[in-house]
Amino acid sequence: MANQELTASPTDSETPTLQQLNILTLFPEAVQAYFNIGVTGRAVERSVIDIHCVNFRDYAQGNYKAVDDLPFGGGAGMVIQAEPVAKAIDDLPLSGRQRGTVVLLAPTGKVFTQRDAERLSQSEAITFVCGRYEGIDARLNIEYVNEVFSIGDYILSGGELAAMVIIDAIARLKPGVLNNSESATHESHSLGGDQLLEHPHYTRPATWRGHEVPPVLLSGHHKRIQTWRREESIKATARVRPELLENIDLSPAERSLIERLRRGE
Ligand code: SAM
Secondary structure: OHHHHHHOOOOHHHOOOOEEEEEEEOOHHHHHHHHHOHHHHHHHHOOOEEEEEEEHHHHOOOOOOOOEEOOOOOOOOOEEOHHHHHHHHHHHHHHOOOOOEEEEEEEEEEEOOHHHHHHHOOOOEEEEEEOOOOOEOOHHHHHOOOEEEEOOOOOOOOOHHHHHHHHHHHHOOOOOOOOOHHHHHOOOOOOOOOOOOOOOOOOOOOEEOOEEOOHHHHOOOHHHHHHHHHHHHHHHHHHHOHHHHHHOOOOHHHHHHHHHHHOOO
């Protein structure tokens, strides 16, 4: 699979328009490295996404270029001031960049999902703002921020990993980045995969450490394989993420499969 992806190239009809992605961070060198490798690296190389990292410390005042200060009202930690971040955003057009949708990464945001990845993959430009310390002065949100995203219910030390997670999810949806457009549409959580978790995968050898591949996968019978995969998807979703099944269109037979699973049959 990895080799196939490496040899892929977009067809003319699939050539996407360049999406501008600006990342405002105190650690641009750490972020930049991720766009030299793998799927995200290929998206850059093929001019599908254009990554522009900005260190907003460059917009701070004073000899020490401090961007943080004590929180009003007291308490632990430091807060990033709004002004250097605001100036970095304002400066984007001067360096020939579109600002587009401004996305703040914060644990207080809406949890990012595949639906958000699909929607954001259609934007012409996105500016990601990565917090550090206790976060950024909340007044930045009023003036600049269009959406706030969390990548999950836990605390990271900075927004950089969250921005990279979101950009990775977006980039792989763009035409010409993966070798086979099917592979992006039939994955777990995708609409093409009916928003179910994906079925398990197997490759050679057919017997590994005494474990056999499910025989149906060796049958060459396409219809039976499809049915088996669909059932395995439903079983995996019912076992690990039962709440996802509530919004999914299932046949009566599939509903009764879930009932049997719930009864432990
Ligand atoms: N004091 C903040 C709170 O309790 O909500 C946490 C600040 S965290 C240590 C520093 C930065 O990491 C945040 O400003 C944000 O940019 C980023 N961050 C941390 N967890 C995140 C998450 N789950 N999703 C997105 N960004 C996160």
